[in-house]
Amino acid sequence: MTPAVELREVAVHFGRTVALHGLDLSVAPGETLALLGPSGSGKSTALKAVAGFFRPTAGRVLLGGRDVTDLPPNRRGLGVVVQSYALFPHMKVSDNVAFGLRARRTPRRIVAERVAEVLSLVGMSGFRDRYPRQLSGGQQQRVAIARALAIRPPVLLLDEPLSALDAALREEMVAELLRLRSELPDTAIVYVTHDQGEVLALADRIAVMRDARLVEVGPTSALYHRPAESFTASFLGASNLLPVEVVDAGTVRLGELRLAASSAGLPPGEPVALGVRPHRVGVREYSGAGLAARLVAVQWRGTGFRLDLELELGHRLRAEVPAVDGLSVGSRVDVSIPDACPLVRVA
Amino acid sequence: MRRLLWLLPPVAVLVVFFGYPLALVLHQSFVGDDGFVGLANWEAVLASAEFRRALVRTALLAVAATAGCLVLGVFLALVIAFAPFPGVRAISRLVDVVLAFPSFLIALAFTFLYGSAGVLNAALASGACLTLLLCMNEFGIVLFVGAKDVITSPMLVYTKAIVTFDYPAACVVAVVNVVFSGALYALHRWVFAKGRAVLLWTRRSRAVAIALFAVLFTVVVVAPLAMIVLASVAGSWNGVLPSNLTGEHLASAVSGDAVASAVVSAQTAVIAALTAVVLGTWLALGPAKAPAGVRRVLDAAAHLPLAVPSVVVGLGLLVAFSRSPLLLNGTRWIVLVAHLVILLPFTFSVVSAAQRRVDPLPAAVAESLGASALHVLWRVRVPVLLPAMSASASLGLALSMGEVGATIMLYPPDWRTLPVSVFALTDRGQVFAASASTVLLLGTTLAGLVALGLVRPRAAER
Known part of the structure; x- marks a missing residue:
């Protein structure tokens, strides 16, 4: 046509x-x-x-x-x-x-x-x-x-x-x-x-x-x-971009955490990041089960809360959660990231 | 290039009626009665003490007038803009009317006010007040207060061309005046372009600002107008105020010669102002898509007559059109052309300033809807500028009604404008009759401005 x-x-x-x-x-x-x-x-x-x-x-x-x-x-x-x-x-x-x-x-x-x-x-x-x-x-x-x-x-x-x-x-x-x-x-x-x-x-x-x-x-x-570029991931959906290492075709590593993510289509050796939507980030009181982070700021957004977090690995992260029971600014928290988040090229 | 072709008509008017006469003035400054004499005219004029005095005086007056205008004008404008009060529109209209005041009559008004028998004689020297109103190219005021004592360069042009018929010397002085004015104008443009003009507005109470405004406005605008009105009904004026009040002067002003002159003035003003609005708008709209360099050149060319004294415009037209192939001298057309040349930079300036503020997108969208450039011009671009065009017509009308510098050099016996008649009366010492004619002039101008004012809001609403 x-x-x-x-x-x-x-x-x-x-x-x-x-x-x-x-x-x-x-x-x-x-x-x-x-x-x-x-x-x-x-x-x-x-x-x-x-x-x-x-x-x-x-x-x-x-x-x-x-x-x-x-x-x-x-x-x-x-x-x-x-x-x-x-x-x-x-x-x-x-x-x-x-x-x-x-x-x-x-x-x-x-x-x-x-x-x-x-x-x-x-x-x-x-x-x-x-x-x-x-x-x-x-x-x-x-x-x-x-x-x-x-x-x-x-x-x-x-x-x-x-x-x-x-x-x-x-x-x-x-x-x-x-x-x-x-x-x-x-x-x-x-x-x-x-x-x-x-x-x-x-x-x-x-x-x-x-x-x-x-x-x-x-x-x-x-x-x-499934954005391919980090800019797309951050501009469209405000994804968090977490630099990761590709372990194999279906696995990446973020600190000590191993996550399932497909690196198919990405040129080998190129720096990549995991695009994580804020609403997919899990946050709970610290128990040592996930990625350790510190809660930096909390904003009430009406339908939920926006949390600014600082991973102890050294990256900042934004999360959107329905409730913040038991969490306060400055407290140590566990952060969980689901499998199958998209891998994007870092510009 | 094709886009620029349609600018030819207004550019041709500028070239033929302004550029060409100015070039002839320059050429004439090198020519004697018996042919080309090189720099002899220049040497003679530049060596004369009279010329040097005129030049220095002109410069001093210009500096003083600029300072006065900055203080008074800026203050009055800021109060109108930032502390508006009931009646402010009427006051603005009154200021417009003052433009129609033949400038030499400002001198007369101030003489009544601050002169030896004046109302406010005590503290204010009339010279200081006059200085505030004199500017470099001013001719009428100086003409009235006396060429013998206050020779300025525009006055010298007039004296040499009209009184002593020394055209080459008049041309030399005119060229020097133009160069001088041009340099000042260029400086103004440079300062404006670089944003070096700094405006400070300290926060004062509204009441104090308005009170100060009232005092200044009364002294600078209302008082001179009131003096003229009082003089128009004066039987005699030997003290602070006139005595033996009479309606005779006004009665004779609305009959006979004065009315004929008023009709000539009105016709001249309407034709010149409307033509200037059309050409000014044409010039303002034309170069919208032209390269920046072309736009700058056109802008400077259209503003150039602003930097030339009206008396030089008159001299140039006399030199250029007193011979074939275009013999205008002795006809009403030369007066109309002079007014057009004088008004054009003002109308251009008003419309082009408005044009710069206009959002270009409606015209672009109109074009995308399938309209030709001409259709977009007529149906979108021009209507949006109607308020500015109406404002520029008001300005042109007022300026033309009061124009005397060029007209007095050019008018034929059958096309005598009211300011020229008023000057003739004052020249013969009939100041009360002149004042009555001025009231008629102001009345005619006010009627024209009110008529245009009625059109303006309607244009803005459409």
Whole structure:
């Protein structure tokens, strides 16, 4: 199948600054690919190169198999939603949504129908005569999505669309996006974010980026459960990274503790770490049965507790536990780590 | 390169009506009555004590005016910004109106206020107050207070070109003035760009700030305006306050010649301000995607007329357009062009400052939705700038209504603006009639500003 979006060795330089190193990526029709990474990782740059907001220094951008590298944004036929929504402040909601259709000289009757249709899709039918400044952040975000969808784009580019919203509204909008997603089965979505929660909920595949480079790309579940890179493990799921020695193909050693972990696929001799999710770390009063550690800090998180621990082996570790009965800051504790945690390459 | 091509029209206006005349002024400074004479004009002018005195005086006035403006202007602006109070918008509008005040009438107002028979004679020397208002390129004030005693370089340009018809010498002085102003302007830009301007705002009580504001505002803005209004109804003024109050001056100001001049002023201001807003916006929007170097050059070029005294603008236009192929001298067009050249840097400055603050993403998103660059310009970029364009139109209108430096060198008999008429009256000693005409001028300007003010919030709301 021809990819809806394809980047071939796309690089972007601003003077001497490299904003994006040669990036290879493709997105299938109907697929949602998330570009995940911290600020400055190059994810928004990649998206803007696809949108045509600037021309790549090197490489090619293809949409539906057609090379659009040299085409201006208005000839790419994409829907774009940006972090600030970029609604036109002097236009009413309906005019904002109709903008793309009118720019394409769509007949008035069809414009009216389509505007009503997409406003209904995003639940904003009652707001068509309002100006953007009369809307909340979440409502503006819906209008921005409606505006992008109005032109029936084969590809929707979403650049941190929820980052300006508060936590509660963000969760609500994730649910809305999921619903939208199911109603647009043929639309490819490129979703840029630094929020792993949004990514896990929305993306079919994730491309993890760091320092203007692609670190790793793969299906969401696989990347979460079996990351190959330490950066992916720590950024996606906040894994603890514990340096270990490979004993054999199925065993590693952490201090005196032997753990089952598959080192298949890892180059021999390369430094590796065990990626341990905080919720998989066990903590109990010291009895000498596990790895000895000292409890450094306790944070109550509502549904449980976050513990900062210092292993006597010399590493720091974070754990998330439902209760802290009998544990206090400064006390000595036993830490247990389950088998089958992923082994990752240390960058 | 193609992106820059569409900037040709406003750039051509700058080149033809500002660059070319200035170049001719430079050329003329090397030419005598009987042809090319090399540096002879320069040697003669630079050797004259009169010129050196003018230059030193101009520099001193500029320094003093800058210091005065820093103290007064910054304080007034900070109070308006950080300690707003009811009526602050009306006060801001009043400050706008002062721009329409022909500058030489500020001298008249201050003479009534602080002069030998003045209201506040005691402590404040009128010279000190005048100094605060004089700036390097100021012409009108100096013209009124007397060319004999306070010759500055813009005044010298006027005297040499219009009084003694010594064009080459006028050109030499004009070139020196431009270089001098240009250097100061470059220094200002450098300081601005490097962020060396340091603004300190010590926390004072709101009441003290507003009280001090009221005193300064009264002294600098309200009092001169009040003096002009009082003078317009004065039968005579021999003491602290006028006597024999009469409505005669105002009655004759709203009939006959003064009204004709007011109509000319209004037409000139509207045409020049609107054209300047269009060209200024054009220049501000044009280089958005151009390389930084091109943007800097265009920015400097568009601001350049700001550094040139209006009297030099007038001289340049006289030199350039008093002959074929474009004979404008003696027509109303030369006045309109002069006003346009004078207003353009102001309108450009206001719109480009707003343009720099505009989020570029809506335009980018509009383009991604399939809109052509022209469609995005017309439907997204320009509407967002409407409030700034409206503000720049107000500024242009007020400045044009009060412009006298270039106009007095260029106006044809059938296109006499109100400030020129006011100056003619004051020159003949009819200061009360002049004051009445000034009230008419201020009234006309205020009406224009109020009309634009009504448009502005609507533009911002859209």
